[in-house]
Structures are given as structure tokens and as C-alpha cells.
Amino acid sequence: MDRMSSPVSLEVAGRTVAITHPDKVVFPRVSVPETFAGPRTKLDLVRYYLAVADGALRGVAGRPMILKRFVKGINEEAVFQKRAPANRPDWIDVAELRYARGTSAAEAVIHDAAGLAWAINLGCIDLNPHPVLAGDLDHPDELRVDLDPMPGVSWQRIVDVALVAREVLEDYGLVAWPKTSGSRGFHIYARIAPRWEFKHVRLAAQTVAREVERRVPEAATSRWWKEEREGVFVDFNQNAKDRTVASAYSVRATPDARVSTPLFWEEVADCRPEAFTIDTVPGRFAELGDPWAGMDDAVGELDRLLVLAEELGPPEKAPKGSGKRADGRRSSSMPLIEIARTKTKDEAMAALDTWRGRYPTASDRLHPADVLVDGMRGPSSIWYRIRINLQHVPEGERPPQEDLIADYSPWKNEQHKYTGPQKG
Numbered sequence: 001m002d003r004m005s006s007p008v009s010l011e012v013a014g015r016t017v018a019i020t021h022p023d024k025v026v027f028p029r030v031s032v033p034e035t036f037a038g039p040r041t042k043l044d045l046v047r048y049y050l051a052v053a054d055g056a057l058r059g060v061a062g063r064p065m066i067l068k069r070f071v072k073g074i075n076e077e078a079v080f081q082k083r084a085p086a087n088r089p090d091w092i093d094v095a096e097l098r099y100a101r102g103t104s105a106a107e108a109v110i111h112d113a114a115g116l117a118w119a120i121n122l123g124c125i126d127l128n129p130h131p132v133l134a135g136d137l138d139h140p141d142e143l144r145v146d147l148d149p150m151p152g153v154s155w156q157r158i159v160d161v162a163l164v165a166r167e168v169l170e171d172y173g174l175v176a177w178p179k180t181s182g183s184r185g186f187h188i189y190a191r192i193a194p195r196w197e198f199k200h201v202r203l204a205a206q207t208v209a210r211e212v213e214r215r216v217p218e219a220a221t222s223r224w225w226k227e228e229r230e231g232v233f234v235d236f237n238q239n240a241k242d243r244t245v246a247s248a249y250s251v252r253a254t255p256d257a258r259v260s261t262p263l264f265w266e267e268v269a270d271c272r273p274e275a276f277t278i279d280t281v282p283g284r285f286a287e288l289g290d291p292w293a294g295m296d297d298a299v300g301e302l303d304r305l306l307v308l309a310e311e312l313g314p315p316e317k318a319p320k321g322s323g324k325r326a327d328g329r330r331s332s333s334m335p336l337i338e339i340a341r342t343k344t345k346d347e348a349m350a351a352l353d354t355w356r357g358r359y360p361t362a363s364d365r366l367h368p369a370d371v372l373v374d375g376m377r378g379p380s381s382i383w384y385r386i387r388i389n390l391q392h393v394p395e396g397e398r399p400p401q402e403d404l405i406a407d408y409s410p411w412k413n414e415q416h417k418y419t420g421p422q423k424g
Helices: 042-051 051-062 113-121 155-171 198-215 280-290 303-312 345-358 360-365
Strands: 009-010 013-021 025-027 030-032 034-036 066-068 080-082 092-098 104-109 142-149 177-180 188-191 232-237 336-343 370-377 382-389
Touching: 009 113, 009 142, 013 042, 013 113, 030 188, 030 303, 042 051, 042 113, 051 382, 066 092, 066 104, 113 382, 142 155, 142 198, 155 198, 177 382, 198 232, 198 303, 336 345, 345 360, 345 370, 345 382
Parallel strands: none
Antiparallel strands: 009 013, 030 034, 066 080, 092 104, 142 188, 142 232, 177 188, 336 382, 370 382
């Protein structure tokens, strides 16, 4: 990789965009069907977004977006930059978002393919817009359903739940638009009239989740508490005010450069997420066009879902058997222990390996979903918490809650990384 390569100037949408360090390797090796290719550079990534610009802009144009910058590459945690850079071009707008905790940020708003290239040049790989347009920050114009599988759940089960979610949305008057997430899950969007506040849109999405669970309880769950979930979690909280989701045609920071790819519904049953990469999607887009091309003409209403919400009554607030701890926070009904808090996922998994080495018998009894790897939002990046659900370990064999193997806090000036097992 030539870090000192000269900038490349691109003429995009009538504007000149400078791409610095164009030869910087973003993806060392990209898998495409039956082969490995690579590397793929920053300039390759920019060219990908320009090839699918019409589709990508349908998801991000005119929307405030968080800049998720992989300044140290895909193997390091991204930095979440809410405030748009002060030295941005005059054709990058901003919108001032205010959050419930009293903070605010002037977030970037792009409008054209030049804006896509500008964002990628900053180190973004995927695009993370809010579900609102800059002209009305209080009323979302889309509802987002995020299907998040628990560990061990097959892709086929995710697809099956996606088809049920489509039925629910359409039964209540919304047109459903599917895409792969580019990661382990699946996304379904619906355009809505910007008439409802965030709390009502989130309630409508939660109602979709509850109805999906009612129809296929063996496959889907709407339970809020992670340790209570089995199957595919129909995540409605992506509709909360401070949440963003990787938008259509976003490349994800995976070794094979997968893409969050819009689909036609007739493709969904047989789709495979690994088929959609930075190398394959531009050709697909050129051949088939954008499956979401009609989205903006299919605006729906939430009235019927909100009526259903009233009929269903309040959702379950906490699992049966849970209570309050001395500090006032919820205590789980499940036998949970926490083993580590770390800055990176690799450090979290290293701490998990250490715990497994201490308690091999208990470790062997765990089911895949008993290991809870929680990505937690810090001030500017994700940090990780590892918890263990000991529900499948006989009570007399359960390891106790001990001092954390690693105890990182993003709010402390002094950050404690996991460096291996501590000597006693």
C-alpha cells in the first residue's frame, strides 16, 4: 500500500472531488464467487459508489447522516462522527439534530454522487442516514425493520421471518422493500408519510415485531431483553430518534466486502448474502436496475398499525421473574454473569476464551445463544460487553460472578485494554 500516493481528482456531478491516498487498501482480499480477488482500494470503493449512485442516493440524499469512519481500516473499530467537518465543501449541507439527552450535532447532508465520493474519502465504508429528511427532523418518512438473528440461527430462518414481516406490513397497508443487511441480518423498509413523531413510528415498528412473533413464535421474537430471545429478533428500536442503519447499497466492513443489497421479493427466498459484494453488485445494478426504484411513490400510513398497537395493549416491560437491583436497575430472570468490557471485539473474544479456559465444563454446556456479545454505544465508537447466560448449566455447577477479566470504560481517561489472563 502506497500511503503517499498523490490525490486523484474526480469530476462527479459537475463538481471536483479530491480522493486522498487513493491506493490505500480498504479490503485486502475480496471474495467473489469461487475466487478470491483483491486488494480493493479507497479509489475502488469510490468507483463502486459512483456505479450504484442512483440507488445509493435514494437511501441517503437529503438526510442527515453519521460519518462512520474506518480511519485505521476494517480490522479496527470505526469512529462515529456526528458533527460534519468544518472544512467541508460548500455543497455539503448540515442539519442540526437534537437528542433527548440534551446534546445536538450538525450532521452532514449529501445530495448527489459527489457527496458520496466525499464521504468515502473521509474513511466511510457504509452510509448511515437517519430516517428523516433535513427539512423535517421530527417526523420520519420511513419505517425500518431489522431482522437480527441470535447465534446459531440459519439464514433460511431469517428469510422465512422476512417473508412473514412482509405479510404483516402489507396486511396493514404498507409496501415492504427488502434488502440484505450486508452482515448477518436482513432489513425491510417502508416509506411512510412524515406525519408521526419518532415515538409513534417506533411503536408501529414494535407492533409489526409483535405481530410477526404472534404469527411465527417458533421462529421470531420481539422480546426486548437479549437473554430472553430465541430465533430472529425483529428489532424495532432502529426507529428510535438517535439510531441509524446502513443504507441501501452500503458496503460493509467485512473481509469479503459485502453489500447491503436491495432485492425483488421474488429473489428473497433463494438469496444468499455472500453473493452481493463490491465486485458483483455494480454489474447486477447495471443489468437489473434498482429494485427499490418505486419506493418514493409508495408512501403509506401508520394508522392501522397504531390501532393494532392499542388492541394488543402495552408490550411486556420485563421478563417474568425479573426484579430490581440495589442500584435500581433491572435484574434479569436469567442466571447471567458478566465477564468482560473491552474496547474492541477481538479483546472481548480473547476474554471469553480466558473464561472458557477457567470453566471448561460450564463452557461445554452453553448453547450458541447463551454467549451474549453486546456492542455498546460509547461517545464516539462501539465498545463490547460479554455476558454469559448460565441457563443450561446445572445450578450447582454455575461459575460465580467474578471481577471482570477486562474492565474498559469509554468514559474514563485511562483506558484499560485486555492484555491476557491476569496472574494471581
